Amino acid sequence: MKRPQWITVAAALALTGVLYFFGRTVPAKKPIASTATEQHSPDDGHDHGGISIDSILLLAKKQLKPEQAAALGKLETAAAKEKVAEEQAHLYHLLARYWADTARIFEPYAWYTAEAARLENSEKSLTFAAHLFLENLQTDGAEQRRQWKALQAKDLFERSLKINPGNDSSKVGLGACYLFGNISSNPLEGIAKIKEVVDRDSTNTYGQLTLAKGSLLSGQYDKAISRLLTVTRLQPGNVEVLLLLADTYERTGDKKSAVSWYRQCLGLVKEAELKKALQQRIDELTK
DSSP: OSSSSSSOTTHHHHSHHHHHOOOOOOOOOOOOOSSSOOOOOOOOOOTTTTTTTTHHHHHHTTTTOOOHHHHHHHHHHHHHOOOHHHHHHHHHHHHHHHIIIIIIOOOHHHHHHHHHHHHHOOOOHHHHHHEEEEEEHHHHOOHHHHHHHHHHHHHHHHHHHHHHHHHHHHHHHHHHHHHHOOOEEETHHHHHHHHHHHHHHHTTTHHHHHHHHHHHHHHHHHHHHHHHHHHHHTTOOOOHHHHHHHHHHHHHTOOOHHHHHHHHHHHOOOOHHHHHHHHHHHHHTTT
């Protein structure tokens, strides 16, 4: 399925309005590319598109200094030898923190966080890991890697829903995996899962916003605006949503509305760089 410019709620500040015209405003973690067959991921019945955790780790380790690789190797050896699930989960958390804090590479960090969550099998840890993958994949321009992340998130959300079938946030998250990860031949499969929640509870802002982003991906700007307006009524101070709404109006050619929403953002943001970028955009649109 071909997609227009990638838009996400998690990175609205980066991908709408400001980034679209002025460039990234926050530092990003280093992405990594990879190719191979998935080895450790759950048996989810989908083609992983040639991405594997083994190849991801191999490429990530090439970015480490010798002393960093040595320290990492000790943790990996300890985790591989550990037979007690609780202790192994602890070591996975240590590995996750190493990749996040020392190496600053996302994919291994999320992977070990997910492996620990699978061992712990608690709703909290599973949903946390699932959202890590889901939020990150929406800014990943590599199709195969995005699918791999979506499959990881899908598995984690499904495990979480077995523990708490009534968690609407996890239901929406599961639908978003299909919507943004392109892991199904039927693009409506993800939308249906999200609509099940929103049709029952129209005040579910996570569901409304996710459907709005789905509409943006398919170029249905009017539908996106309608849902975004619903979210702004429920969360009037959500800057990410306001930026997304302003950007969407701009895409439709409605400069007046775009400026109005950008100005609302301007009154809410605190970062000087972001304020400057917003003002520049407003000035350009009002010429």
